[in-house]
Each structure stands twice: as C-alpha cells, then as structure tokens.
Amino acid sequence: MNAETNGQPAIHLSGLSKRFGRTWAVDDLSLEVPRGSTFGLIGPNGAGKTTTIKMLMGVLRPTAGRAEALGLDVLEEPVQLKQRVGYVPESHHIYRWMRVEQVIGFCRAAFESWNDQTCQEMLDLFALDPRKKVKHLSKGMLVKLSLLVAVSHDPELPVLDEPMAGLDPLAREEFLDGVLRTICERGRTVLFSTHTLDDVRRLADTVGILYEGRLLVHRNIEELLAGTKRVRTTLRDGAAPEHLPDGTIWQRVEGREWSVTVSDFSPEKLQALREENAVDHVEVIDLGLEDVFKDFVKGKRAGL
Amino acid sequence: MSWLIWKEYRVQRLILIFGAIVLLAPHVTALALTLRWPDLQRNCFDGSLYFSLMFSQVVLALLGGNAIAGERADRSAEFLACLPFSRRQHLASKLIFSPLAATIIWVVNLSVLCLVRSGAPSAQHHPETDWCVCVAIMGLTFFCVSWCASCLLESGVFSIAIGLVTPWVIGMGIGLVFWWLDLSADTLDDGIAGSWILGIYLVLSLVCFLSGTAYYLRRVEP
Amino acid sequence: MRIDPRSHVPIYLQIAEAVRSAIAAGVYRPGESLPSLRALALELHVNPNTVQRAYDALDREGLVYSQRGKGLFVAKEAAAFAQTHAQQVVRGKLDEAIAAAATAGMSAQQIQAVFAAAVEGLTKMEDHRS
Numbered sequence: 001m002n003a004e005t006n007g008q009p010a011i012h013l014s015g016l017s018k019r020f021g022r023t024w025a026v027d028d029l030s031l032e033v034p035r036g037s038t039f040g041l042i043g044p045n046g047a048g049k050t051t052t053i054k055m056l057m058g059v060l061r062p063t064a065g066r067a068e069a070l071g072l073d074v075l076e077e078p079v080q081l082k083q084r085v086g087y088v089p090e091s092h093h094i095y096r097w098m099r100v101e102q103v104i105g106f107c108r109a110a111f112e113s114w115n116d117q118t119c120q121e122m123l124d125l126f127a128l129d130p131r132k133k134v135k136h137l138s139k140g141m142l143v144k145l146s147l148l149v150a151v152s153h154d155p156e157l158p159v160l161d162e163p164m165a166g167l168d169p170l171a172r173e174e175f176l177d178g179v180l181r182t183i184c185e186r187g188r189t190v191l192f193s194t195h196t197l198d199d200v201r202r203l204a205d206t207v208g209i210l211y212e213g214r215l216l217v218h219r220n221i222e223e224l225l226a227g228t229k230r231v232r233t234t235l236r237d238g239a240a241p242e243h244l245p246d247g248t249i250w251q252r253v254e255g256r257e258w259s260v261t262v263s264d265f266s267p268e269k270l271q272a273l274r275e276e277n278a279v280d281h282v283e284v285i286d287l288g289l290e291d292v293f294k295d296f297v298k299g300k301r302a303g304l
Numbered sequence: 305m306s307w308l309i310w311k312e313y314r315v316q317r318l319i320l321i322f323g324a325i326v327l328l329a330p331h332v333t334a335l336a337l338t339l340r341w342p343d344l345q346r347n348c349f350d351g352s353l354y355f356s357l358m359f360s361q362v363v364l365a366l367l368g369g370n371a372i373a374g375e376r377a378d379r380s381a382e383f384l385a386c387l388p389f390s391r392r393q394h395l396a397s398k399l400i401f402s403p404l405a406a407t408i409i410w411v412v413n414l415s416v417l418c419l420v421r422s423g424a425p426s427a428q429h430h431p432e433t434d435w436c437v438c439v440a441i442m443g444l445t446f447f448c449v450s451w452c453a454s455c456l457l458e459s460g461v462f463s464i465a466i467g468l469v470t471p472w473v474i475g476m477g478i479g480l481v482f483w484w485l486d487l488s489a490d491t492l493d494d495g496i497a498g499s500w501i502l503g504i505y506l507v508l509s510l511v512c513f514l515s516g517t518a519y520y521l522r523r524v525e526p
Numbered sequence: 527m528r529i530d531p532r533s534h535v536p537i538y539l540q541i542a543e544a545v546r547s548a549i550a551a552g553v554y555r556p557g558e559s560l561p562s563l564r565a566l567a568l569e570l571h572v573n574p575n576t577v578q579r580a581y582d583a584l585d586r587e588g589l590v591y592s593q594r595g596k597g598l599f600v601a602k603e604a605a606a607f608a609q610t611h612a613q614q615v616v617r618g619k620l621d622e623a624i625a626a627a628a629t630a631g632m633s634a635q636q637i638q639a640v641f642a643a644a645v646e647g648l649t650k651m652e653d654h655r656s
Contacts (some may be wrong), residue, residue, distance in 0.1 A: 038573055165644065177571075180568055180573075183567075184564045184567060197531075199531075202572045203572070222536040223539070226536070227565070270629070282629060283626070284629050285551060288531075288532045288533060
C-alpha cells in the first residue's frame with residue numbers, strides 16, 4: 001500500500017469544478033497537499049469549502065475536473081479510499097436510535113484497520129458514555145463521536161469539515177486535543193476546513209484561502225504572514241495614490257491615511273512605494289492571520 | 305455485512321411489525337369468529353384472506369418506498385456514505401427484507417387458503433388462483449414502483465405514495481384504452497386481454513426495479 | 527507556557543522564546559530533559575512540527591542538545607545563558623523599535639536623540655524613587 005503511494009501527494013485536485021444551477025460553487029480548483037502536512041482550508045461562508053471537501057470524499061459528483069486522494073481516484077475507488085480516509089462531515093447524521101457502543105460496533109465491522117486501542121483512548125478522552133443513545137447526546141458529544149469514528153481506524157488522511165462549528169470553548173479544546181493526537185501520528189496528512197483562524201494557526205502548516213470557489217492563496221502559514229505586510233502612510237495635501245506596489249491585495253484611503261496590504265513584501269517595494277507616490281509618514285505593520293485573511297477577501301471583493 | 309443487515313432491520317422494524325399485524329390480525333379475527341359461529345367459517349376466512357392479502361401488498365410498497373429514500377430523508381445516508389460499504393453491499397442488505405416479507409405473506413395466506421378449502425370438493429378451475437395471481441402481480445408492482453421512486457427521490461413518504469398510486473393510474477389508463485377501442489368487459493373474461501394487462505404490469509415492475517437499481521448503483525451522492 | 531495564535535510572531539519562535547524563558551528562570555536546569563514533542567504539542571495545542579522547529583532553533587543556538595531516542599536536554603552552557611537572556615530580549619525589542627523608526631524616516635542621529643531622552647527619563651524616575 002505504501003509502496004504505491006510513496007512520493008505521491010496525499011491530495012491532488014485538478015481543475016475541480018461544481019456548478020449548482022448557474023452558480024459555480026467551485027471553479028477550476030487545483031491543489032496539491034503533500035503527505036505528512038496539515039492543511040487548513042479557510043474562506044468566508046459560501047466560498048465552496050464544504051463542496052470541495054464533499055467532492056474530495058466522493059459524495060458529490062464534480063461538474064468537471066478530478067479529485068485524487070492517496071493516489072486513488074475518488075470516483076473510481078470510493079470504497080478503498082474510505083478505508084484509508086477518516087471523514088468528519090459538516091453535519092452529523094448518525095442514526096439517532098443507535099447507542100454509542102452500537103455505532104462503534106457498526107463502524108468496527110466496516111473498517112478493516114479498526115484499532116480498538118485508539119478507539120478506547122478517544123472514548124476515555126471524550127468521556128463518552130457507551131450506553132447512551134445518539135439522540136441523547138449533546139452537540140459537542142455528537143461531534144466528538146464523529147471524530148472518534150473517523151480516526152479510530154488509524155486513517156492516513158483525516159478530513160474534517162468545519163468540525164468545531166457550534167461547540168462551546170471547553171468542547172472545542174477537547175476536540176482539538178483529539179485532532180492533535182491524530183496529527184501527532186507520523187506520516188498522517190490532515191485536511192480541515194474552519195472559520196476559527198486561531199485553530200488554523202495552531203494546527204496547520206499550510207493554509208489555503210478559498211473565495212467564491214477559487215483558491216486565492218496556497219502558502220505555508222508562516223511564510224504567508226512573514227511576507228504579507230500592511231503599509232500605512234500619510235498622503236500629502238491634495239495627493240492621491242498613484243502607483244500601487246506589486247502584489248497589492250488590498251488598499252484603503254481614509255482622509256489623508258492610505259493603507260495598502262502587500263504580499264511578498266520587500267524593502268525594494270517599500271522604496272518604490274515611497275518614490276512613486278506622494279507620501280510622507282510611512283509605517284510597516286505586521287499582520288496576524290485574521291488580518292491577512294480579511295484583506296485578501298476584501299481586496300477580491302473590491303476587484304483587486 | 306451482518307451489521308448492515310441488523311441496521312436495515314432496525315430501520316424497517318416498524319414497517320415489519322405493522323406488516324405482521326396486517327398479515328395476522330384478519331386471520332386471528334376470523335378464527336375467533338369461527339369458533340363462536342362455526343357455520344360462518346368459509347365467509348370469515350374469505351374475508352380475512354381478502355384483507356390480509358390486500359393490505360399486505362401495501363406493506364410491500366412501504367418496504368420498497370422506505371428502503372433508500374427513507375435514509376435520505378433523515379440524512380442518515382450521509383453518515384453511511386462516510387463508511388467503506390459498497391453500493392452493492394447496501395443493496396444486498398436492503399433487498400433481503402422485501403422478498404422475505406413477500407414469502408411469509410404468501411406462505412401464511414396460501415396455508416390458510418389450503419386449510420380452509422381442504423374440506424371442499426376440488427374444482428377444475430379455482431377462481432382463487434386467478435385472483436391470487438392478480439394480487440401477487442399487484443404487490444410486485446407496488447414494490448417495484450415504490451423501490452424505483454425510492455432510488456430516485458429523497459422522501460420515503462412520497463416514494464410510497466407513488467408506488468401505491470401509479471398502478472391505479474395505469475389501470476385507469478388501460479381502462480380508457482378499452483373504452484376508446486370500444487372493447488367490452490367480455491374481452492377481459494376471455495383471459496387473453498387479462499394476460500396482456502398482467503403482462504404490462506410485469507414489464508412495468510421489471511423496468512422500474514432495474515432502472516431504479518441501476519441509477520442507485522451509478523449515483524455518487526448518498 | 528502559552529502561545530498566542532493572534533500574534534504575527536511565528537508560532538515556533540513563540541515556543542522557542544517560551545522555552546528560553548523557562549530555562550532562564552530555572553524551570554529546566556542543565557542536564558534535565560525538555561518535554562517530548564508530543565507532550566508539548568498537546569499542552570500548547572499546536573502542531574508537533576512547529577514544536578520540532580522550535581527545538582531545532584534552540585539546538586542550533588546551543589541551548590539544548592539532543593540524545594538519540596531520548597529527546598532534548600538542556601545544555602550545560604545554559605547556566606550562563608540566564609544572565610544574557612534578559613539582555614537579548616531587550617536587544618530584540620530595541621532592534622524592532624529602531625527598524626520602525628528607520629521605516630518612519632528617522633535618521634540615526636534622531637534615533638540616538640530619542641534613545642538618550644528615554645534613558646534620561648528612566649534615570650530621573652529612579653532618582654525620584656530613591
């Protein structure tokens with residue numbers, strides 16, 4: 001199994017597209033996630049994160065393009081893929097009449113690589129009562145059960161779709177613990193989509209920003225943050241910005257203050273900005289992930 | 305696989321229990337009445353056979369219509385889609401209960417029929433045989449049409465409704481054709497026209513079952 | 527030890543700094559082992575690769591050394607480190623301030639003047655207290 005997939009990326013999407021009616025929810029998406037990395041997919045609501053993940057998991061037929069995971073075509077070998085992937089979907093619809101222990105028994109029968117030890121560790125970590133029926137579980141416990149089912153068969157590729165939406169802070173931390181334990185297993189690739197940028201910063205090596213079905217950014221997080229800076233300047237009286245630096249992703253003029261966010265920032269770009277525009281006071285600001293994300297999205301909305 | 309069958313049983317359990325009641329209650333009632341008024345035996349069991357067989361065919365429509373669309377309606381199909389079961393495995397688990405139910409329905413009713421008729425002189429042509437064949441084909445049509453609807457749609461209730469209504473609509477259509485072609489009811493008694501009609505229903509059943517199954521196997525979404 | 531995911535400072539640097547501070551404060555003494563990758567990752571709620579990067583940085587500095595299969599240990603040189611650590615932190619902050627001043631267009635003399643005024647202000651405050 002490993003011999004076939006050595007050197008191949010864990011996830012390979014090429015030209016993936018999905019149309020609903022006349023809207024393209026996902027538009028020509030190409031993406032590669034190397035093995036062993038943790039990839040965080042972020043984007044505003046409706047950006048196409050869940051649609052992309054569903055196509056990757058083979059539960060939604062793409063309009064165009066191809067999805068491959070662990071070297072397998074997602075539509076041609078769905079059963080084999082699901083043996084090796086752990087999927088936590090956005091909404092959880094485990095049979096409400098089943099007890100936790102029955103859910104576990106059902107899933108144990110399905111997965112060849114089910115690991116009872118992992119399962120027991122997760123059960124203990126999440127303090128789930130095996131005798132409880134799913135309909136009596138709180139939202140937080142249901143999400144944890146979904147995670148338990150997804151990772152107890154030691155998948156090579158856990159895929160989590162906005163798993164922490166709607167959880168209280170304590171449940172989130174406990175869930176994060178569970179996710180971290182799976183990340184700590186060597187050789188595992190993890191893909192997760194989320195709104196919580198703090199979690200992306202903590203857990204992911206690489207981040208992808210999705211907007212209106214297109215991938216705006218796909219970079220290593222620390223490289224992205226190091227390379228994206230906001231320059232705040234004061235325009236001289238009567239002057240307006242004349243020349244935007246290369247790689248401008250967002251800009252705003254408010255009174256005399258002109259702020260511009262630049263990707264792949266360099267001292268040369270700063271110099272060029274000073275020389276080509278009528279500005280006085282210049283300040284370079286480092287940005288956190290939330291600011292970078294917002295600036296990319298706002299910039300795209302403004303047509304930059 | 306056994307877990308899948310267990311799951312399927314739990315999902316269909318209410319319908320199976322309802323089916324058991326519908327199957328047996330008429331006969332139990334008839335038995336009770338016969339014990340009280342023994343000379344009404346034949347009438348009672350005629351009635352119980354009628355009710356039991358007719359309503360049991362409805363149960364087949366319930367089983368067929370709920371099989372796939374039921375899990376889409378409560379979205380548990382999405383949970384199943386996360387697990388490494390193949391479509392064929394799902395199909396196999398779902399197609400166990402309906403033939404089993406049909407077998408039990410006919411075994412019980414035919415046994416009752418034989419027991420009740422055992423005293424009567426054997427006639428050359430049992431009108432009951434024709435009637436049983438009609439009911440059997442009606443049941444098959446109910447099941448196959450609701451199964452097809454279940455494969456395509458996302459509402460179990462709607463699938464069941466389609467399964468129950470379609471054969472009647474087709475029957476009315478055939479009746480309209482008869483009226484238009486100015487054929488009388490005598491042609492029906494002839495047996496040939498009757499065979500044609502039964503043939504139409506058989507073909508309808510086969511087409512519905514095969515196309516629904518083929519679509520389900522090809523479909524990517526849960 | 528906590529890390530701030532909102533800060534623009536890379537997480538691995540935050541971790542490295544947190545460990546440095548802990549060593550300077552004597553939480554980990556020379557010869558003692560640091561927490562394992564997995565343990566620290568779980569405690570800080572970060573990716574273990576990031577902890578690895580932080581540990582690598584500390585290893586390069588010579589503050590820690592690794593023993594095959596046993597993990598990371600605090601180096602003997604770390605004893606002297608405690609004194610210089612505080613100075614290094616200040617130097618880091620000064621470097622940042624000077625860079626910001628340069629970007630704002632201040633010249634070296636202007637920066638020195640501001641610095642002198644700040645030190646004078648501190649001296650006055652100390653005199654005032656005593």
